[in-house]
Amino acid sequence: MSNALAGATVPALGWSWGDLLFLVLSGTMLAAALTVVVNRDIIRSGLAMIVAFAALAGIYVLLGAPLVAAAQVLIYIGAISVLVLFAIMLTQTKVGPIRLVFHHQAWAGAAAAVVLAAILIGVITGTDWPDAVAHQAHTATDALARLLFSDYVLPLEVVSVLLLAAVVGGVFLAKRDEPQGEER
Amino acid sequence: MSNQLLVLALLALPLAGFALTAAFGRLLMPRAWLIAVPAVILAWAVGMVLVYRTLSGQLGDGFAFTLYTWIPAGSFRVDVNFAVDNLTAALLIVVTTIGMLVHVYSIGYMAHDPGKWRFFAYLNFFMFSMLLLVLAGNYLLLFMAWELVGLSSYLLIGFWYQRRSAALAAKKAFLVNRVGDVGFSIGIWALWTTVGSLNFSDVFRVIPEKLAAGQLQPWMVTGIVLLLFCGAVGKSAQFPLHVWLPDAMEGPTPVSALIHAATMVNAGVYMVARSSPLFSLSSSAMVVVAAIGIFTALLAASIAFTQTDIKRVLAYSTLSQLGYMFAALGVGAYAAAIFHLMTHGFFKGLLFLDSGSVIHGVHDEQDMNRMGGLWRKMPITHATMLVGSLAIAGIPPLAGFFSKDEILGASFRNGFYVVWLIGVVVAGMTAFYMFRLMGKTFYGPSHVDPDVHPHEAPPSMTVPLILLAIPAALLGLAIGWPPEAGLVHRWLDPIFAPAEQTLGLHPEAFQVFGIDGVLVLVSVTLATAGLIVAVRLFGVRLPGRDVEPRPTIVEAGTARLRPLYVASYHKWWFDDVYHGLFFVIGGAVAQGAWWFDSHIIDGVVNGVGAVTTLAGRELRRIQTGRVQNYALGIALGLLVMAAGFLVATTR
Amino acid sequence: MSHSLDAYLILSALLFCVGMFGFLARRNAIAMLMSIELMLNAVNLTIVAFGAFVPALTVHASAIALMVISVAAGEATVGLAIVIAIFRNRRTPLVDEYDRMRE
Numbered sequence: 001m002s003n004a005l006a007g008a009t010v011p012a013l014g015w016s017w018g019d020l021l022f023l024v025l026s027g028t029m030l031a032a033a034l035t036v037v038v039n040r041d042i043i044r045s046g047l048a049m050i051v052a053f054a055a056l057a058g059i060y061v062l063l064g065a066p067l068v069a070a071a072q073v074l075i076y077i078g079a080i081s082v083l084v085l086f087a088i089m090l091t092q093t094k095v096g097p098i099r100l101v102f103h104h105q106a107w108a109g110a111a112a113a114v115v116l117a118a119i120l121i122g123v124i125t126g127t128d129w130p131d132a133v134a135h136q137a138h139t140a141t142d143a144l145a146r147l148l149f150s151d152y153v154l155p156l157e158v159v160s161v162l163l164l165a166a167v168v169g170g171v172f173l174a175k176r177d178e179p180q181g182e183e184r
Numbered sequence: 185m186s187n188q189l190l191v192l193a194l195l196a197l198p199l200a201g202f203a204l205t206a207a208f209g210r211l212l213m214p215r216a217w218l219i220a221v222p223a224v225i226l227a228w229a230v231g232m233v234l235v236y237r238t239l240s241g242q243l244g245d246g247f248a249f250t251l252y253t254w255i256p257a258g259s260f261r262v263d264v265n266f267a268v269d270n271l272t273a274a275l276l277i278v279v280t281t282i283g284m285l286v287h288v289y290s291i292g293y294m295a296h297d298p299g300k301w302r303f304f305a306y307l308n309f310f311m312f313s314m315l316l317l318v319l320a321g322n323y324l325l326l327f328m329a330w331e332l333v334g335l336s337s338y339l340l341i342g343f344w345y346q347r348r349s350a351a352l353a354a355k356k357a358f359l360v361n362r363v364g365d366v367g368f369s370i371g372i373w374a375l376w377t378t379v380g381s382l383n384f385s386d387v388f389r390v391i392p393e394k395l396a397a398g399q400l401q402p403w404m405v406t407g408i409v410l411l412l413f414c415g416a417v418g419k420s421a422q423f424p425l426h427v428w429l430p431d432a433m434e435g436p437t438p439v440s441a442l443i444h445a446a447t448m449v450n451a452g453v454y455m456v457a458r459s460s461p462l463f464s465l466s467s468s469a470m471v472v473v474a475a476i477g478i479f480t481a482l483l484a485a486s487i488a489f490t491q492t493d494i495k496r497v498l499a500y501s502t503l504s505q506l507g508y509m510f511a512a513l514g515v516g517a518y519a520a521a522i523f524h525l526m527t528h529g530f531f532k533g534l535l536f537l538d539s540g541s542v543i544h545g546v547h548d549e550q551d552m553n554r555m556g557g558l559w560r561k562m563p564i565t566h567a568t569m570l571v572g573s574l575a576i577a578g579i580p581p582l583a584g585f586f587s588k589d590e591i592l593g594a595s596f597r598n599g600f601y602v603v604w605l606i607g608v609v610v611a612g613m614t615a616f617y618m619f620r621l622m623g624k625t626f627y628g629p630s631h632v633d634p635d636v637h638p639h640e641a642p643p644s645m646t647v648p649l650i651l652l653a654i655p656a657a658l659l660g661l662a663i664g665w666p667p668e669a670g671l672v673h674r675w676l677d678p679i680f681a682p683a684e685q686t687l688g689l690h691p692e693a694f695q696v697f698g699i700d701g702v703l704v705l706v707s708v709t710l711a712t713a714g715l716i717v718a719v720r721l722f723g724v725r726l727p728g729r730d731v732e733p734r735p736t737i738v739e740a741g742t743a744r745l746r747p748l749y750v751a752s753y754h755k756w757w758f759d760d761v762y763h764g765l766f767f768v769i770g771g772a773v774a775q776g777a778w779w780f781d782s783h784i785i786d787g788v789v790n791g792v793g794a795v796t797t798l799a800g801r802e803l804r805r806i807q808t809g810r811v812q813n814y815a816l817g818i819a820l821g822l823l824v825m826a827a828g829f830l831v832a833t834t835r
Numbered sequence: 836m837s838h839s840l841d842a843y844l845i846l847s848a849l850l851f852c853v854g855m856f857g858f859l860a861r862r863n864a865i866a867m868l869m870s871i872e873l874m875l876n877a878v879n880l881t882i883v884a885f886g887a888f889v890p891a892l893t894v895h896a897s898a899i900a901l902m903v904i905s906v907a908a909g910e911a912t913v914g915l916a917i918v919i920a921i922f923r924n925r926r927t928p929l930v931d932e933y934d935r936m937r938e
Contacts, residue, residue: 018838026846033850033873037857042866049869056876063843063887068879068900075904080872080911087865087915091928102860103930105816109859112819113852119826120848124841132840132888139886139897152898159905166909170916811930812867816859 022062029055042088050081064138188249190234191266191319194276197227198311205308209301216301217291220308224280224287227311231280238273239675245269248321248385255324262382267321270675274522275318275454278529279447281655283311285648286442289537292644293438293544303343303436310336314447318454322382323372326455330368330419333448334361340443341435353431360428364418371411378404388461388682395465406466412459413473420452420506423480427758429503433495437540440495445502446533450525453509460518460683467687474514474595478603478610481507483756485613489620490752493550494539497621501576502532504610508591511603516687517594518680523664523672524587531575531583531656537649538569541641542625546632552621557630559725561638564646566626568653573622575656577615578711585708586660590667593703598689608707615714623722628733667700843884851877862929864918868911875907 009016015023032055035048053076060069103109148156201223209216237243246269255262287307294300313332320326334357342354376382378400379390391408394400416422421429432444443449456463456473463469484503491497505528512521543550545562559566575582578589588611595603632638640646655662663671677684721741723733742749754760850873857870879900886896922928 022842030846030849030853033853036869036873037853037861037866042863045866045869049872052873053876056880059843059846059880060883063883065883065886065897065900068883068897068904071901071904075908076872076876080908083911083915084865084869084872087868087918090919091865091922103812103862105812106860108816109819109856112816112823112859113856115823116819116826116855117848117852119823119830120852121845123830124844124848129840129888133890137887137890137893139893143894144897147894147898148901152902155902159902163905163909166912170912173913173916173920812859819855819859 018062022059025055025058025062028052029059042092043085046081046085046088049084050077053077053081067139067141067144187234187237187243187247187268188266190230190237191249191268192251194227194230194234194280195312195315195319197223197230198308198315202305202308202312205301205305209305213298213301214295217287217304220304221287221291223308224284224311227315228280228284231276231315234268235273235276238268238270243268245678246272250321259380260376262322262324264325265321265383266319267384268319269679271454271457271522271679272318274526274672274675275450276315278450278526279311279314279318282446282529282533282652283314283442285652286438286446286533286537287311289441289540289645289648290436290438292642293540294436295642297436299343303340306336306339306343307438307442310340310443310448314451317451321384323375323384323387324382326458327365327369327372327415330415330451330455331365333443333451334358334365334419337432337439337443337448340439341432343436343439344434347434350434353428353434357428357432360425361418364414364416364425366414367411368415368418371408371415374404374408374411378408384458391462392465392686402466405462406469409459409463409466409469410472412462413456413469416452416456416510417476418452419455420449420510421503422452422476422507422510423483424758426480426484426503427762430496430499430755433493433499437495437536437543440499441533441536441540444499445536446529449502449506450509450529453506453513453521453525456510456513457518457522457680460513460680461686463513464516464683464686470514470516470687472514474511474600474603477507477510477512477514478606479507480504481511481610482606482613483507485610485617486748486752487755488617489613490749492552492624494542494552494555494621494625495536495550497552497617498532498535498539501535501614501617502528504614505532505576508588508607508610511595511600511607512591515591515595515598515600515603516684516689517591517598518683519673519676520587520590520594522676524584524591526663526672527575527583527587527656527659530652530659531572534568534649534652534656535572535576537645537652538565538572541565541645541649542569544641544645545638547636549633549636552624554631554633555625556628556632557626558632558638559626562626562640564640564649568649569626570622571653571657573618575660577618577715578611578707579615579715580708581661582657583655583660583664586664586667586670589704589707590664592707593667593700596699596703604703608710611707612710612714615711616718619715619718619724620722623718623724623733627723627725627731628735840884840888843887844881847877847880847884850874850880864921864928864930865915867930868914868918871914872907872911875903875910879903 029052032048032052036045036052039045039048053072057069057072057077060066060072201220204219204223205212205216208219212218238246246267248265248267250263250265252264253261254264287304290300290303290307294303297303310333313329313336317326317329317333320329338354338358341357342351344350345354372382375387375391378394379387381387381390391400391405395402395405418425421427429444429449433440435444463473481504484500484507488497488500488504491500505524509521509524509528512518512524541562542555542558542565545558545565546555549555571582575584578585580586588607592604592607592611595601595607641649663675719731721734721738724731751757854870854873854877857873858867861867861870882896882900882903886892886894886900889896918928
């Protein structure tokens with residue numbers, strides 16, 4: 001997809017369509033992510049998270065990884081986000097949105113995040129990635145499938161067992177006290 | 185069955201008997217022997233097949249096999265392997281036969297004991313351990329079995345653990361054995377570091393090679409064998425570690441017969457004989473072995489003169505006979521030592537079982553001053569014990585005569601005249617104290633409590649007595665005739681040939697009308713003299729000849745030899761000296777060490793603890809219990825690490 | 836810009852820092868869990884970006900990213916179940932009131 005757009009440029013700005021798309025998607029994602037962490041209303045946070053996930057799926061497409069993008073949509077948006085929203089609704093106390101959203105150590109967290117970001121950006125720009133090429137490759141889905149069921153077959157099976165364990169564990173934890181327990 | 189299977193069955197049967205009796209013995213009460221005794225009888229049958237196959241020469245020099253690798257730790261590799269040869273077979277005869285008879289005897293002896301299921305379980309466990317000891321093919325497995333027989337001995341001495349004296353005796357036996365075992369284990373470790381293997385065959389091959397090649401100094405070999413000998417001294421109760429064996433008589437009498445007379449205490453003799461290729465490399469070590477052996481023989485015989493507890497007399501006599509065996513090992517008469525081990529196993533086992541029968545008959549009385557006149561009440565016991573006493577006294581043609589005279593003859597011929605001289609004297613002493621025992625128990629006037637009516641033991645006890653009396657009488661003739669060329673020599677000489685070659689000994693024909701005949705005549709004369717003196721003093725009643733005891737002469741004699749009498753009666757004060765050394769002085773040292781420990785060491789430890797507590801109390805404030813505080817800590821730590829890494833790499 | 840590895844990595848770093856901030860700062864347990872999801876996504880983005888720009892990693896990156904997504908799903912399940920269980924005990928979703936670990 002990005003290859004198809006690579007040649008063309010956006011009329012007014014002179015950017016390539018790929019760059020424009022990247023900027024839009026990453027801007028959306030960061031804004032949504034910030035909303036997630038700062039919004040007073042936890043339900044809005046949950047909804048913003050869905051937006052962030054969706055934007056990230058778009059970025060995966062830009063990176064030529066369509067299957068990961070599909071998995072992102074299916075699992076993160078379809079499953080995890082819904083799970084989170086359910087959990088939010090189950091744990092909403094009747095007093096409504098909590099007045100004090102942030103912990104009293106929020107300033108320290110913010111400082112840590114800023115410093116970490118500075119360090120990471122410094123490292124990233126300062127590093128000359130030796131093996132990287134200029135143009136990103138496109139992941140062939142059939143090659144990925146072949147790999148998953150050959151070299152990665154043991155991790156795949158382990159992950160499936162892990163998911164089963166997570167399901168059993170989740171049911172056990174959520175049901176333990178009251179027999180009628182919440183369904184998920 | 186294949187030979188390997190025989191070996192495994194021989195071990196598995198008593199082990200299974202132990203496990204089943206330990207698990208279900210309580211349910212079998214009052215017939216707790218129902219599993220244990222058949223298991224041992226089966227083991228005896230298996231053992232006999234194995235012995236026959238080995239001794240008949242079907243297996244050549246015997247066989248060895250590895251069951252599995254026990255300790256595969258890098259270059260340190262020890263297998264569970266077994267080696268069977270004629271020496272093993274000779275020991276198997278003693279262990280399985282006496283073991284089986286003692287088990288049968290115990291059915292009667294322990295009939296009224298409420299804890300007898302425990303007793304039979306332990307006995308089976310002992311049989312397993314002892315067989316493992318005899319069959320082991322390397323020093324570490326031998327050592328493990330060595331400790332296992334020590335454990336079962338501990339358990340059985342302390343079988344009546346409610347009795348304080350029994351519990352103390354068990355502890356004493358265990359601790360005294362530890363002293364020897366420390367040396368033994370260091371010796372095994374030294375063998376490992378010099379040879380790199382603990383298998384008998386490897387050790388016996390490599391050590392002489394290294395010695396010949398000059399890689400090993402002679403003093404090192406002497407050190408190693410003396411360390412091994414330490415273990416033998418402890419297990420076989422030789423001077424100076426002999427103090428545990430008399431106390432071990434606190435255990436039930438079948439235990440005394442099996443473990444503390446016929447089998448376990450022979451383990452030291454067996455180990456030294458097994459290691460003969462090593463011992464023969466060091467003549468100074470051989471002299472030490474001979475000296476300790478013959479000294480113990482003399483010491484124990486002198487103590488046996490005055491003891492009044494029937495089992496203790498026998499215990500000192502066991503010490504004395506074991507001393508003979510070590511003397512034989514020391515002078516290079518290995519086959520004679522094993523020969524004496526076999527005959528002694530039978531006649532001493534018999535004597536102990538007889539004493540058990542007597543004790544049983546007079547209702548748990550062990551003091552000979554409270555016995556007497558029992559020969560008419562307990563005819564079978566009396567007859568068999570007479571056989572045993574004549575055998576141990578060395579009266580021809582009973583078993584003890586042949587084996588003892590081989591030892592004495594060999595020590596004379598190999599130039600150990602002092603050993604011979606003391607040995608002959610001890611032979612006379614042996615005859616004396618045994619017939620003192622016989623006289624006091626069976627012939628003299630009855631001092632039995634009038635309320636007690638002595639009675640003969642039940643058949644389960646008398647049948648083993650009779651069965652043991654046969655080999656006690658005839659075994660010497662059967663395997664020891666003709667002298668120096670009997671069956672026992674045909675079996676064992678190939679085993680000991682390398683050692684004898686190292687020592688430069690040449691087997692010589694027995695000269696009946698030469699020096700050997702004279703030697704035999706001397707020792708038999710002395711033994712007979714001892715016997716006659718004892719009979720004169722303490723009496724005898726035989727068909728057609730009654731001799732009344734003469735207590736007045738005995739008293740006059742003891743009065744004249746009062747210092748010797750007192751010394752003997754107090755066992756030369758060994759227990760008191762050891763008490764002084766290890767309890768009083770050792771206790772004071774321990775007290776000092778304890779003070780140092782509680783004030784200095786503990787002070788330091790407590791100080792560190794106090795500082796830690798204080799620090800913890802203060803640092804506790806930062807433990808808020810809130811996850812996010814911790815997460816912030818993690819994040820800050822990560823940042824510090826990242827920054828530090830950056831600084832370090834960009835410099 | 837969309838052809839530069841650095842751009843994607845910086846984006847991923849920013850996303851991670853946002854998530855970290857959320858985890859450290861929010862009082863609500865579910866918001867913290869959502870922050871964790873953001874951080875996991877940032878990691879995934881890094882993996883996929885490397886896959887796109889390093890030829891040797893191309894297919895492997897996608898496979899690993901799929902694994903991460905699956906594990907994240909499991910993590911979310913258990914994490915939310917724990918939050919609900921705690922909530923049922925303490926009647927509050929606010930983490931700074933969970934300080935039983937102090938004792």
